């Protein structure tokens with residue numbers, strides 16, 4: 001069932017088994033797993049079915065660190081959440097991502113890739129990605145001890161709100177409450193449990209929810225903000241060790257490397273996007289260990305301005321070749337055009353085979369960094385909650401890792417005589433200077449990180465807030481490290497895993 005909390009006749013007090021806050025990728029995945037089960041579930045969603053200014057405004061915040069995509073613009077605050085404009089790139093974190101890497105401080109998850117594998121399989125269905133593995137064809141003979149070919153898979157992209165709205169509307173045990181903003185988390189006297197949460201609609205009417213368990217699924221920036229701001233506890237909730245909001249990580253999608261390929265066509269083709277998959281390269285585990293590097297993925301694109309020129313010249317050359325020239329215009333014109341055609345074709349061959357630019361697409365991991373963090377400002381939103389300050393900080397290690405991976409690939413291009421790699425000066429310089437704008441993917445990770453001990457993380461391996469018996473977190477804020485692959489498939493897999501865990505403990 002789906003109800004609108006702005007309506008006057010909806011209940012104002014709720015008592016359910018499970019209260020899920022937020023209906024984006026994580027919240028909707030959880031809710032669907034509970035549908036048709038014997039548990040009563042309430043999903044609280046701040047927005048309606050479409051974007052509305054009143055709701056979106058509540059994402060306002062500001063940035064003090066490395067330039068960040070505007071926290072209000074990059075997230076969407078309505079049913080379906082940010083999947084209403086995600087692009088659908090999917091990939092799985094692998095064994096190395098979950099492992100402790102001795103050269104990466106604070107790396108290592110308390111769960112393994114093997115534990116998550118069955119949930120990745122279910123998440124692939126939820127995100128509607130093609131589960132068949134695609135043979136990698138046409139790649140140059142990269143040294144297999146140093147480089148590994150992997151695949152991106154593409155969701156249509158699934159708009160979780162639109163795609164799963166009807167099934168939730170039909171559910172008898174899951175109620176979605178739209179226009180319901182979580183504004184307060186009330187703890188028991190000892191802080192061991194969440195007693196109830198308060199909600200407000202856009203007419204400022206309050207409601208309350210009691211539940212056996214609560215799950216915060218509001219995204220990687222909002223989960224920590226609510227733990228810090230939606231409470232009268234001065235230090236926030238689950239923040240005994242001052243970890244909530246710290247370790248804020250994003251992906252680093254940087255530009256600045258061009259490939260002057262000897263034969264660009266086959267390389268571009270090997271890395272080209274097919275309908276639902278695309279090949280990329282990453283360094284082997286051994287190569288990363290040797291260089292003490294973070295994770296990094298590479299793609300190749302021919303979306304370079306010079307390739308547009310090549311296509312234009314090809315079109316002209318073809319037109320000239322195919323034209324029929326009447327005898328009466330004379331043999332002279334014919335020979336001039338034939339010469340022109342030849343020049344065009346020579347230029348084309350030169351552009352294609354001698355000096356063609358390809359762009360390297362770089363997907364870099366950011367190291368876990370305690371000083372990169374989300375905090376609260378003194379400004380307040382319409383419900384009195386302090387607004388967000390994002391202090392995103394990159395380190396020399398982050399830059400050194402991208403540089404190291406690019407240098408390794410450049411050497412490999414040289415060894416195989418595939419061409420020359422041109423690296424921009426900013427990336428070559430051994431400092432912590434970055435271009436003014438870095439595309440972070442809006443992948444907000446790490447701010448309620450997962451760790452076995454409360455001294456190292458906000459949630460435990462079950463995604464439960466340490467020291468709080470009935471409060472769980474879903475979403476990329478629990479990532480201990482982010483790897484270089486896009487997060488939503490992992491968010492979805494973790495949500496399926498959390499649903500299975502909650503059903504076990506509630507039974």
Ligand SMILES: Cc1cc2nc3c(=O)[nH]c(=O)nc-3n(C[C@H](O)[C@H](O)[C@H](O)COP(=O)(O)OP(=O)(O)OC[C@H]3O[C@@H](n4cnc5c(N)ncnc54)[C@H](O)[C@@H]3O)c2cc1C
Nearest residue numbers: 022024025026046077081082087088089182475486487488
């Ligand atoms: C332009 C763009 C492209 C992207 N492309 C990709 C991609 O190709 N691949 C990929 O893996 N990822 C991509 N992402 C990231 C992806 O969108 C997110 O990883 C994903 O949506 C996060 O899911 P979530 O459920 O954790 O949060 P969200 O989807 O953001 O959902 C959070 C929900 O919580 C609700 N909410 C917030 N506060 C409250 C409150 N106080 N009370 C009640 N409800 C609340 C919101 O309204 C929202 O519905 C992209 C992101 C952007 C911006």
